[in-house]
Amino acid sequence: MFEQLLYILCGLSAGLLGGYLGLGGGIIMVPFLTVVAGVDIKIAVPISITAIVVNSFSASNEYLKKGMVDLELVIILSVFMVLGNITGSFLSSYIPSTYVSLILTVILLYAAFSLLKGRKPVERMTFKDNRTRYLLVCTVLSYLTGAVGALVGIGGCVIIIPVLYLIIGLPLSTARGTCSLMLGFSAAAASTVYFLNGQIDVSILPGVVLGIILGAKFGGYLGTMAKPLVVKILFFIIMLYLAYRLSYQPIQELL
Amino acid sequence: MREKVFNVELLIKVQRVTWYLVLIYFAVVYALFLLDFAGASDLVAYGIVLILAATAAKLVVMAEQFRKAGLLRFSILAYVLVLMLAAIVVQRYFL
Numbered sequence: 001m002f003e004q005l006l007y008i009l010c011g012l013s014a015g016l017l018g019g020y021l022g023l024g025g026g027i028i029m030v031p032f033l034t035v036v037a038g039v040d041i042k043i044a045v046p047i048s049i050t051a052i053v054v055n056s057f058s059a060s061n062e063y064l065k066k067g068m069v070d071l072e073l074v075i076i077l078s079v080f081m082v083l084g085n086i087t088g089s090f091l092s093s094y095i096p097s098t099y100v101s102l103i104l105t106v107i108l109l110y111a112a113f114s115l116l117k118g119r120k121p122v123e124r125m126t127f128k129d130n131r132t133r134y135l136l137v138c139t140v141l142s143y144l145t146g147a148v149g150a151l152v153g154i155g156g157c158v159i160i161i162p163v164l165y166l167i168i169g170l171p172l173s174t175a176r177g178t179c180s181l182m183l184g185f186s187a188a189a190a191s192t193v194y195f196l197n198g199q200i201d202v203s204i205l206p207g208v209v210l211g212i213i214l215g216a217k218f219g220g221y222l223g224t225m226a227k228p229l230v231v232k233i234l235f236f237i238i239m240l241y242l243a244y245r246l247s248y249q250p251i252q253e254l255l
Numbered sequence: 256m257r258e259k260v261f262n263v264e265l266l267i268k269v270q271r272v273t274w275y276l277v278l279i280y281f282a283v284v285y286a287l288f289l290l291d292f293a294g295a296s297d298l299v300a301y302g303i304v305l306i307l308a309a310t311a312a313k314l315v316v317m318a319e320q321f322r323k324a325g326l327l328r329f330s331i332l333a334y335v336l337v338l339m340l341a342a343i344v345v346q347r348y349f350l
Binding site: 060079210 | 261263266267270271273274277278281282284285288289295296299300302303306307309310311313314317321326329332333335336339340343344347348
């Protein structure tokens, strides 16, 4: 009973923060399930990936209503993130939990400092202006992000949002809205792989899904009104904290 | 300009319906888990199928909207995504 309430709380917090920041919530769910609920990371990752698909239903609708989604970019990025996700899902069976946690730590630190550093005055890159460069940047980065995202149980938006913001020149709100819709598609592929391999723990999933579907609805609504500075600071604080919590144990093991 | 030809409202409606379906389904399953109902685990599996099928349906809606908006390249890409999801299932069960 107490465990089931923990799972709802996990989904709720991931949905609220994930929806607000335009993330899937994996960066909150995986540490929550492993650190607070004591679930093994190999079980937490498939749960997180499946819940991310549900998060996308909730949060992205709020961004769509406000016109904060680049629909063409969603499709381009999704295709290559799915390819990356499939690669990452198959690789996850061969990579130990220690290294998976360390990869997540590096990703968190990179994203946090990129956002805090601030934005260079780049002109918004569009498909019509420079197709070759635009497609090259989008496809390569989304493929790599998809692969790493599936390995550590996150939708990959924690990397893609800074990329869209800093390199493509997308406004931060549009970058978050675009990712919010896209991650549903990319995570669905990885979730299918986990589901067909019987890697999803059915006793944990209902609570997490119930929490995230409600949390993301409100998180997404609040996120459409969020100020960029608040978003940046929240990103930075959360990521540094999670990086510390996730890297502490693996580093102790390695030393 | 894109928003004028791509029916975003339809996509929003599809997602809203999906939201209610998943919410009600998993609320029921969660209640059954709390009551220690024997078949609750099987129902979760159907719930996952529901989530994945809804995602595929959303992609088809987007593909058709791109097609109607004259953006065939993106329509094809959206269908490629549907095929990729289907290919995973086919690969697991038939190959």
